[in-house]
Amino acid sequence: MSWxxxxxxxxxxxxxxxxxTPDGLWYKCKECKEASTMKEFRENFYKCPKCDYHAxxxxxxYFSIILNPGYTELFTNIVSEDFLNFVDLKPxxxxxxxxxxxxxxxxxxxxxxxxxGEFNIPLTIACMDFAFIGGSMGSVVGEKIALAIEYCIKxxxxxxxxxxxxxxxxxxxxxxLMQLAKTSAMLTLLSDAGLPYISLMTDPTTGxxxxxxxxxxxxxxxxxxxxxxxxxxxxxxxxxxxxxxxGFQTSESTLENGFLDAIVNRKDLKNTLxxxxxxxxxx
Amino acid sequence: xxxxxxxxxxxxxxxxxxxLKEMDNQGEMDMQEMVATLEKKIEVERxxxxxxxxxxxxxxxxxxxxxxxxxxxxxxxxxxFIELHGDRNVKxxxxxxxxxxxxxxxxxxxxxxxKGHNTKERQYRNFGMANPEGYRKALRLMRLAEKFNMPVIxxxxxxxxxxGLEAEDRGQAEAIARNIYEMSQLKTIIxxxxxxxxxxxxxxxxxxxxxxxxxxxxxxxVISPENxxxxxxxxxxxxxxxxxALKLTPEHMFEFNLVxxxxxxxxxxxxxxxDAMAAILKKHISTNLKELAKEGHxxxxxxxxxxxxxxxxxxxxxx
Ligand SMILES: [Zn+2]
Numbered sequence: 001m002s003w004x005x006x007x008x009x010x011x012x013x014x015x016x017x018x019x020x021t022p023d024g025l026w027y028k029c030k031e032c033k034e035a036s037t038m039k040e041f042r043e044n045f046y047k048c049p050k051c052d053y054h055a056x057x058x059x060x061x062y063f064s065i066i067l068n069p070g071y072t073e074l075f076t077n078i079v080s081e082d083f084l085n086f087v088d089l090k091p092x093x094x095x096x097x098x099x100x101x102x103x104x105x106x107x108x109x110x111x112x113x114x115x116x117g118e119f120n121i122p123l124t125i126a127c128m129d130f131a132f133i134g135g136s137m138g139s140v141v142g143e144k145i146a147l148a149i150e151y152c153i154k155x156x157x158x159x160x161x162x163x164x165x166x167x168x169x170x171x172x173x174x175x176x177l178m179q180l181a182k183t184s185a186m187l188t189l190l191s192d193a194g195l196p197y198i199s200l201m202t203d204p205t206t207g208x209x210x211x212x213x214x215x216x217x218x219x220x221x222x223x224x225x226x227x228x229x230x231x232x233x234x235x236x237x238x239x240x241x242x243x244x245x246x247g248f249q250t251s252e253s254t255l256e257n258g259f260l261d262a263i264v265n266r267k268d269l270k271n272t273l274x275x276x277x278x279x280x281x282x283x
Numbered sequence: 284x285x286x287x288x289x290x291x292x293x294x295x296x297x298x299x300x301x302x303l304k305e306m307d308n309q310g311e312m313d314m315q316e317m318v319a320t321l322e323k324k325i326e327v328e329r330x331x332x333x334x335x336x337x338x339x340x341x342x343x344x345x346x347x348x349x350x351x352x353x354x355x356x357x358x359x360x361x362x363x364f365i366e367l368h369g370d371r372n373v374k375x376x377x378x379x380x381x382x383x384x385x386x387x388x389x390x391x392x393x394x395x396x397x398k399g400h401n402t403k404e405r406q407y408r409n410f411g412m413a414n415p416e417g418y419r420k421a422l423r424l425m426r427l428a429e430k431f432n433m434p435v436i437x438x439x440x441x442x443x444x445x446x447g448l449e450a451e452d453r454g455q456a457e458a459i460a461r462n463i464y465e466m467s468q469l470k471t472i473i474x475x476x477x478x479x480x481x482x483x484x485x486x487x488x489x490x491x492x493x494x495x496x497x498x499x500x501x502x503x504x505v506i507s508p509e510n511x512x513x514x515x516x517x518x519x520x521x522x523x524x525x526x527x528a529l530k531l532t533p534e535h536m537f538e539f540n541l542v543x544x545x546x547x548x549x550x551x552x553x554x555x556x557x558d559a560m561a562a563i564l565k566k567h568i569s570t571n572l573k574e575l576a577k578e579g580h581x582x583x584x585x586x587x588x589x590x591x592x593x594x595x596x597x598x599x600x601x602x
Contacts, residue, residue, distance in 0.1 A: 077600040086528050088515035139595035146592060168483075168505045170515060173529045174541050177483060177505035178594040181491050184460060185467035185591040208505070210456035211484040216464055230456035230484070231446030235510075239446045249451060259454050 029053050045266040054223045054266055056203060058103075059110035059127035062162055066125060066270050071114025074124075075147050079106050080140045084173055092171035099132045107140040108132040108165070111148045113157060117274030121282060122157035124148050128164040128209070137209055138169035142179030145213060149186040152195055158277045159190060159197045163214040167207020167232075180212035187216050196280035198273065201228050201251070201260075219261045219276060222251040223269075228260075287343045293332065296325045329551055336500070338526040342508055344500035345440075345479045349554040351561070352411075353380055353395030353438040356478070359561030360568065361386050361393065367424055369416075373453065376417030378409045378445070379489070381424045383433070387569060392428035394421045394489055395438030398479070411480070412445035415458035418488045422462050425469055434472035434572055437489045440479030442507060444488065459488040466491035467591065468584055472575045474568065476546070477501045477533075478553075493575055493587050496567070497533035498560075499548040503541075504531040541594060 027041035028034075031053035040049045045065060046057045063071055082093040100106065113124040126148045128135045145161065152159045168176040190197055199217030201210075203226035210230050214220075222228060229249035237244055247253050254260050264272045286294040300321050307314035336344070344350070357364050361384035368375040381394040396413065399405035428435045444455055466473060466489075473492035481490070481503030497503060506514075511529060512521040533545040546567055553560040575583070 079598050079600060081596060081598045083596045084528070084530055088521075088525075088528065089517070139597045143595050143597055170506055170511055170529075172505075172596075173531065174504040174536060174539065175594065175596055177487060178541055178591065180460075180484060180487055181463055181467070181591045182594050184463040185491075185588045188464060188468045189588065208484055211459040211488075212463060213460070215454075215457040215460040229451050230444065230459070231451065235446045236448065236451065240448060244448070248448070253452070257452050257454065259457050 027055075030055070045269075047266055052224070052265070054203065054225065056130055056164065058105070058129045058131060059112075059162075062127045063110075063112045063114075063125060065266070066160070066273060067112060067114040067116060067123065068120065071112045074111045074113055074151060075144050076106055076110075078140050078143055078147075080138055080172075082171070083175075084171070086171040086173070088171070095133060095171070103129065103131045105129050105132050107144070108135045108137065108169075109141040109144050111144050111151075113151060113155070116270065116277065119274070119278060121274065121277050122155065123160060123273075123277065124152050124155075124157045125160045125162065127162040130164045130166075130204075133169065134167075135163075135165035135209075136167060136169035136176070137165060137179050138172040138176045139179065141169075142176075142182045145179075145183045146186045149190050152190060153193045156195070156282060158195060158280070158282050160200060160273065161197070161213055161217075162200045162202060163205040163209050164202045165205060165207065165209040167209060177208065180208050183213045184216060187213060191218075194283060196277060196282065198276060200264075200269075200273075201254075202226050204228070206230065206232060215259065218280060220259065221262045221264050221272075222254065222260050223266055224251055224263050226251045228254045285347065285349050287340070287347065289336075289340050289343070290332070293325060293329055296321065296328060300325065326550075333550060333552070337523075338502070338529070338532055339508065339523040341500055341532050342480075342502050342526050344552050344554075345502055346442075347500075347552065347554045348400070350479055351553050351557050352398050352400070352440060353393075353478070354397060355557055356438060356561055356564060357382075357384060357393055357395075359558060360565040361391070364393070368420070370419035370423060372419060373416045376409075376414050376420055377407055378411055378413040378441075379417035379421055381420060386565075386572070390431075390433045391572075392424055392433045392435045393438070394424060394435065395478075396441040396489070398440060409445060411441045412443060413441065413485060413488070414445050414447070414450045415453045415455050418444075418458035418462050421489050422458075422465055425462075425466065425471075425473075429469050429471045432471060434474060434575070435469070435492075436568060437473065437475040437492065439475060439477045439481050439486045439490050439503075441482055441485045442480050443482040444485030456484075459484045462488045463491050467588055470580045470584065472572065472583070473587075474571055474575070476564070477503050477542075480507075482507050491587075491591070493583055494543045494571055496544050496546050497536060497542050498546050498553060498564075499533060500552050501533060502526075502531040503533075503536055504529045 025038040029048035032051040034050040086092040201222040364384035366382040398411040399408040475492040475495040477497040508522040508526040511525040549556040549559040
């Protein structure tokens with residue numbers, strides 16, 4: 001079988017053509033505080049070259065790491081609206097405008113369709129962006145996942161959802177809660193169509209996202225050392241009134257507790273996903 | 284009687300009434316006429332007060348310590364209730380009760396959050412905050428209902444799924460996600476009632492159905508006003524404001540098409556008359572079950588999924 005050869009070959013292929021950030025800038029690791037060049041950092045799949053810390057990256061980076069060149073971004077015309085006129089310390093409308101300006105993203109989730117690996121397995125990816133209001137799930141995130149699932153069914157592609165979220169978007173109140181039901185109900189249709197769905201949890205995957213599509217993959221996988229949980233650590237600490245044990249709510253403990261199939265290093269992500277999808281099959 | 288802070292005018296009138304009644308009993312003066320006048324006044328005051336409740340007052344009423352809970356309704360609406368325990372894996376979660384019973388002679392499966400009426404009971408029921416085992420017990424019994432063609436009736440009343448160490452380690456998120464997923468396609472009728480607090484995923488974990496109704500003095504949204512205040516206002520003090528901003532009342536939820544209707548409560552709230560509330564609910568459940576029973580499973584599930592598919596508000600830009 002050719003699997004094992006390709007696993008090694010594919011590692012360095014994706015980030016080589018990403019030159020848009022000027023080289024010579026330094027990346028300082030949040031975890032070990034060591035500095036590396038941006039070039040080293042990028043070529044190491046946005047992981048710290050010293051300690052392998054997986055830095056938080058956005059949907060564009062994941063698409064280029066996982067998909068073969070020539071993928072298409074879908075449903076970019078769906079945007080959030082402040083339909084409840086929600087005002088806390090700031091109007092939700094202003095938060096949206098600021099987030100759009102700052103991140104150049106439309107919302108907290110982007111969808112792309114293309115192919116993965118040398119067998120060109122058709123794959124649609126819905127990927128969350130933490131930079132956009134903490135990767136919170138509102139109506140747009142739910143709608144884009146629903147549209148992505150419908151796209152998968154119509155065009156017979158596999159589905160990967162990459163979660164990176166602080167939970168539901170409170171400024172959309174019950175509408176954000178109902179996205180749990182909306183996305184989960186749509187996933188039953190993908191399952192009926194016999195198409196594979198892999199859920200990839202990255203740092204952090206919490207709240208309503210974990211309590212819906214993130215935990216519902218045919219396979220659930222995660223990047224190393226990601227925070228994965230339902231309730232936030234602060235809320236739990238306040239409830240139990242003592243410190244949380246070391247390693248609580250991590251990818252590693254989630255796997256030990258039986259809720260993950262595998263933990264995958266970002267450098268192996270493309271090959272592992274290709275391998276998994278080729279075995280699950282897209283008929 | 285326990286009065287909420289906003290019921291102070293009524294509480295004061297009740298004090299006066301009790302004094303009058305005492306004087307009347309002592310037989311010194313005939314107070315009958317004054318008693319009748321005051322009783323009438325209380326009624327009118329109460330009606331005005333309850334017609335103009337704020338969002339926060341609704342939240343307070345939903346948590347009224349004397350409010351009826353799932354077992355109070357089961358006792359009054361159904362017959363032959365057999366409580367069924369356990370998730371067949373870890374344990375029996377006391378924050379969710381479930382079992383089979385008969386409604387007008389026909390079998391149904393009942394699943395509901397359960398709170399306690401006194402301190403000891405409240406602790407035993409973990410304040411209506413379920414662990415993963417509660418959701419998994421619920422799913423096990425929903426599957427049983429599907430197999431034997433019983434409608435599922437859910438009573439929702441929770442301040443949220445329990446945020447504890449063991450709950451996280453045993454997969455609180457997975458348990459809720461799994462229930463939502465399975466309920467979307469469960470091949471039997473699912474009828475849901477928010478009877479108190481409808482907080483977030485903990486509520487939705489037994490809250491996906493063909494029809495979802497809210498009782499008049501309840502709320503349903505993604506987070507409690509207190510937690511919303513803490514996170515968005517960075518202070519505990521904005522719960523009243525948060526309750527308004529969240530638009531969490533039954534009227535809002537119905538207007539948004541996120542629930543299918545509102546069930547009115549007796550004057551003074553469900554806690555003022557358990558029997559009257561249960562009678563209203565019983566009639567409501569029977570009518571809905573009869574309507575839903577006319578439809579085949581295939582159609583019903585298609586419509587259920589479409590309903591949730593259409594929830595959400597956003598703008599589509601012209602490309
Ligand atoms: Zn490092």
